[in-house]
Amino acid sequence: MRFQAPRGTHDILPSESHRWQRLETVFRDLSELYGYREIRTPAFEDYDLFARSSGETSEVVNKQMYDFRDKGDRHIALKPEGTAPAIRAYLEHGLGGQGAVTRLWYLTPFWRYERPALGRFRQAHQFGLELIGSPSPEADAEIIEMTVEFYRRIGIGGLRVLLNSIGRAETRARYREALLAHAASFLSTTDAETRERAEKNPLRMLDSKDPAMRAALDGAPKVTAYLEESSQQNFDRLQKLLDRAGVHYTLAPEIVRGLDYYTDTVFEVQSDDLGANNSLCGGGRYDNLVQELGGPATPAVGVGIGVERALIVMEAAGATIDAPRLCVYVVAATESARGQVAEVARELRIAGCSAVTDLDGRNLKAQLKQADRLAARYALLIGDDEMASGTVTVRDLATGEQQSVARADLVEALK
Template sequence: MELIKAQKGTQDLLPIQTGKWQVVEDVMRSEAKIHGFGEIRTPVFEDTRLFQRSVGETTDVVQKEMYTFNDKGGRSITLRPEGTAGVVRALLEHGLYNEGLPQKLYYFTSCYRYENTQAGRLREFHQFGMEMLGAPSPMADAELISIAKSIFDRLGVRSLRLEINSIGCPDCRAKYYEALKAYFSGYKDQLCETCLGRLERNPMRILDCKSPICSKIAAGAPRMLDYLCDECKEHFESVKSYLDAVKIEYNVNPAIVRGLDYYTKTVFEFVSGDLGAQSTVCGGGRYDGLVEEMGGQHLPALGFGLGMERLIMIMEKQNIEMPEPETCDIFIAALGEAAKVEAFRLAHSLQEYSIIAACDLNDRGLKAQMKYADKIGAKYTLVLGDNELESKKAMVKNMKTGEKEEVDLSKDFVEQFIVLQAKGEDDIAF
């Protein structure tokens, strides 16, 4: 029978890998808590119109990459390609804007995009995201950027560049669009088919095209920074002043527009040189018009998404030390039915004190049990048989040193084992 394998662009995370993810996630949860963010969890699939309306019809995500299908009721459903739209939908549906502003939310989420797979780019990928809804101040932009940087710093990630830009508001962007149309119209015969379609509807999307020819043409295009209105210019200058105040270094990069249509004003990316073509590990910005676009009241907002797979890749390439996965504290081997019952009882009593304890579940002989204990990395072993049950005495073996110490089974075994652990951690031989 043919072995069914994971689909292209997906991967299994095995226990040896998930330990690394948990370390990273713990840092992210801690940082979110410090800044007053609460966790939100949204469905993996949504009404397709949600993403068409929020992400933008002219983006590659909507045009080429979404996993969209009709369900049994004939409704068009899409697996989420990003996290922000679902969060805004939940905010409106549940009236979270009535619970005090800003609403600070974070999430760990899986996302789905049908695209060519390569290192750092999968069809199912995972993000840590933070959204701040109802926060118009440029201070909020700087806070969000500082949180992302703090996560990288706490994890020991090196050599990341922070690049920022402003893509203005609808008012000043209208003038910029006209300038872009005039510029790109001179290259109609060279633009790819997709960018020709963008020329009239959203010329700024051309700046984000991955085609080498379009990218070369875009390099000489007008810059949004030269078209900012006074309010947008003041906002951007304030963001920079707040970043300067906390000594966060940045580079103003006029080429950053981000790949989703809902962004306004501040956009930013943390870029790594360790990822090849997929250099962006974290990206985000302000989306002041999205809540209103989705049927709510005007509510300034901003957020970012941080790619988990890409972050782990960077950490591995930089040889950042990660804690070793926790292994079994003690394996209790048993010979005979009565000993099996006692082994199960002892393991259960240890587990109640959060001690990682195990006993044999496969009716193996003693030699096979000890071999299994070695495979699972048991730090200590205890062997129970008729003699041990009768005498109420047994030997606990330190698997690293080979040293043994007798324990009294008629007394509290948990207490005795905790003492042994403490002695072992202090490198005191018994």
């Protein structure tokens, strides 16, 4: 029996893990620059945490959760997103203190039971930012600016940043009715599935790919026309702040997001290199979530950035990341030198120089071949001659040039 990784999951192999490491470093450095601190939450949580936060009728909760009963009959779910666990931990440990603004970042796997396609997996990863405790558009701008800066730093700038405001919960309820009323005649002629979906979440109609639906929504009221005064003011202010920060964005009334907890600002970054799943990241403001999860009324804003999707777009954009190179391969040119080879390798590693040696008694040629394959910068040859003279032969594997270096000077010579 040969096993395979479960459907929709992937091994990250040595040939690509350095790309992941690079993205992680960029994101971590950026987050810390803005004063965010890392939070790590468990892989699984109480099922109800997600049911309550994302909305019982949302797709994620409805059909995409990996949930199960554990041996203590607890209803558990693998996390399908990162925000709810972060807020749960924030509340559980009183991170907000007496109303302080809290900045959190994380890197987390998440799980959704979906049919795999381009950029869509059953286990994926996301970088997340949560800025908790500020109602100001300045906070929204900070999150969006960081997101755009992240993409710039990994070499995929110039992406579509789509921005919208969906207002407060009450606003949205009124807007939903208006939208349903506009589409009523179309919905009465369409299939049951489409109708059901529309009634469950009318806003979803807005980003439908179905041409008939799009036609039916032609001339439909815009959510921005329903915004309350404070929402509109904040939205205007956010746009000014983004302009000032040099962030290019497009107003996109069709961006509504799939999770119920969003309020006012929502945004998304898209790319054409992702096929049907063109969303690179998604975020927005969620002013009711903290309270819904049992905390004090606390405004917050955040973003989830898809790691796999960022990598796909980087690949398509030709943004390459060099694999780390081995510094030296220490070769035993004669059998009697094997002890010395191990000793030299150990010294070099202490000095911070990566070193590999042959373990299986292979001959000189085979060892050099290994050195070549591992893309080592230098092969260090040690044989009877070198041992007699207390030297090491340093061979530059790119040029083939060799020079004899005294063992005492070796670390210095390799710098």
